[in-house]
Amino acid sequence: MKKLRVLIVGAAFSADLHADAYSRILDKVEIAGICDKDMARVRALAARYGFEGFAEYDDYAAAIAACECDLVDVCMPNFLHRDVAVLALERGRDVVCEKPLATTVEDAQEMVDTARRVGKRIYYAEDWLFAPAFLRAQEIVASGKLGKPLYIRARECHSGSHSPFAQLLKYCGGGCMVHLGVHPVGFMLALKNNAWKELVAMTSGGKEHNLIHSRMEGEDWAGAFIRFEDGTYATLEANYVTVGGMEDVMDIYCEQGCVHVDLSHTGPVRAFSIPGLDYTVEKAEITTGWSTPAVDEKYSLGYCGEINHFVDCALRGEDAKVGLRGVDGLETLKVINLIYKSAREGIRIGNEAPKD
Ligand SMILES: NC(=O)c1ccc[n+]([C@@H]2O[C@H](COP(=O)([O-])OP(=O)(O)OC[C@H]3O[C@@H](n4cnc5c(N)ncnc54)[C@H](O)[C@@H]3O)[C@@H](O)[C@H]2O)c1
CATH class of the missing domain: 3.30.360.10 (Dihydrodipicolinate Reductase; domain 2)
Structure with missing residues (x-):
């Protein structure tokens, strides 16, 4: 079975929650890259979950440009969600985005519009x-x-x-x-x-x-x-x-x-x-x-159910359930x-x- 290749952007608290969930489904996921301006966090995250053979990046634009992946998981501070997501969508990747979708409704709208335009999906990470x-x-x-x-x-x-x-x-x-x-x-x-x-x-x-x-x-x-x-x-x-x-x-x-x-x-x-x-x-x-x-x-x-759902959706090329789509993050x-x-x-x- 083809594995979903994931680039995790941001390697702090929420990245840890997502990494734990990916580590439980390595039969269908491969961690292709991890990015954080603090490289010590990248290595600590990988070591905690035993990820190997992934690319390390300290710059998210460079990571998105270089990393061969299917899904970009945005675990960055709120004000960077829009930048990272739009770059990833434009590069033809699906996106998982942590809450809130963005800091402003305008940014969130731009993310949703970009996904529609390029025919890719935003998976909005509402773990509840x-x-x-x-x-x-x-x-x-x-x-x-x-x-x-x-x-x-x-x-x-x-x-x-x-x-x-x-x-x-x-x-x-x-x-x-x-x-x-x-x-x-x-x-x-x-x-x-x-x-x-x-x-x-x-x-x-x-x-x-x-x-x-x-x-x-x-x-x-x-x-x-x-x-x-x-x-x-x-x-x-x-x-x-x-x-x-x-x-x-x-x-x-x-x-x-x-x-x-x-x-x-x-x-x-x-x-x-x-x-x-x-x-x-x-x-x-x-x-x-x-x-x-x-x-x-x-x-x-x-978190485990959420990431598992997104991985299944991305592998099938489908949108997530109601509440977990980009438009739901925008409405929230x-x-x-x-x-x-x-x-x-x-x-x-x-x-x-x-x-x-
Ligand atoms: N769903 C949840 O329960 C939950 C819990 C915590 C956080 N979050 C969300 O997750 C997101 C990230 O929050 P956090 O608490 O994990 O971490 P954070 O906001 O402290 O920072 C995330 C990481 O981004 C890195 N970073 C910042 N600017 C960067 C840049 N320009 N280039 C590369 N790396 C950069 C930092 O070094 C840090 O390691 C936020 O949107 C937050 O709301 C969700």
């Missing part, structure tokens, strides 16, 4: 759509045994991004809503096929108007209420003021039942350590005392920008945009 526990919750709802869904509450929160690029709006496009809220927003839009009706939102204001992160230009607290065309309501939240590890939580209330999912703080393993464990869950500040160490965290957060970013507008101007916003 593959988290096994979220899939199980959707299966339960789809069984009809809870009745019609009425209200969904979802959030991703932690204590702050590790990335230096998350501090300035020009590098990242916003605060916690664009970094973390992008997951619940993207998930809900996928669930409702992008058919939202109206929204209203509030955020902390950035810098001195933030709750904690006074040097960060983006907001460190954000909440949005959204009503969908089918009448479902949702409360979607993101914040950087949550200590104790990342929270990925969803509650679905239906006419005859409900389902609650907590991806990060539940699990079959409980441990107690006086000196502290090496690792428990993403973004946990301390690991002493009682904890619930994650079991195969990268799998349970959805549009909604997030409207959330910011609503919060800034104190207004309720209706969806007047034509459906794609």
Whole structure:
């Protein structure tokens, strides 16, 4: 079987999540190249997952020009997504792009337009759509045994991004809503096929108007209420003021039942350590005392399912499922920008945009 040749661009945190997923499916994937301006990261990533025989690059334009590959996986800071993706698409490659699709709607639109023009695909990396526990919750709802869904509450929160690029709006496009809220927003839009009706939102204001992160230009607290065309309501939240590890939580209330999912703080393993464990869950500040160490965290957060889906789609020359296409990343970013507008101007916003 022909293997899909992948060039990974960026070799930090999200590249590690993707590399782990590729390393589990080497029967259908070959890592053709890895690029980062920090070559030590390239080598460390490859060593961690045992990748061999790949080309190393420290410049993404040179990498895209030189690397013989089928798919370029964009694991770069937000402000570089557009540049890397457009170069890769123009070179005839399919693209996996980390969230958010870009820092501005204009850049995201250009990416989607370029993909259409050259006949290639953008796979938008929304891992929530593959988290096994979220899939199980959707299966339960789809069984009809809870009745019609009425209200969904979802959030991703932690204590702050590790990335230096998350501090300035020009590098990242916003605060916690664009970094973390992008997951619940993207998930809900996928669930409702992008058919939202109206929204209203509030955020902390950035810098001195933030709750904690006074040097960060983006907001460190954000909440949005959204009503969908089918009448479902949702409360979607993101914040950087949550200590104790990342929270990925969803509650679905239906006419005859409900389902609650907590991806990060539940699990079959409980441990107690006086000196502290090496690792428990993403973004946990301390690991002493009682904890619930994650079991195969990268799998349970959805990264393995996501990458596997993209590889299968690229091998078949197909678009991804709803929620995971370039247009879905674009719609998610549009909604997030409207959330910011609503919060800034104190207004309720209706969806007047034509459906794609
Ligand atoms: N889906 C998720 O759960 C998730 C989690 C974390 C990050 N992300 C996303 O992944 C993307 C990358 O974030 P990150 O936290 O992995 O890392 P990051 O933003 O800190 O940087 C990524 C890497 O890019 C390299 N880089 C920066 N500029 C470069 C250039 N001009 N040429 C070559 N290399 C360059 C850096 O050296 C770094 O190793 C972001 O868009 C972020 O939103 C997604």
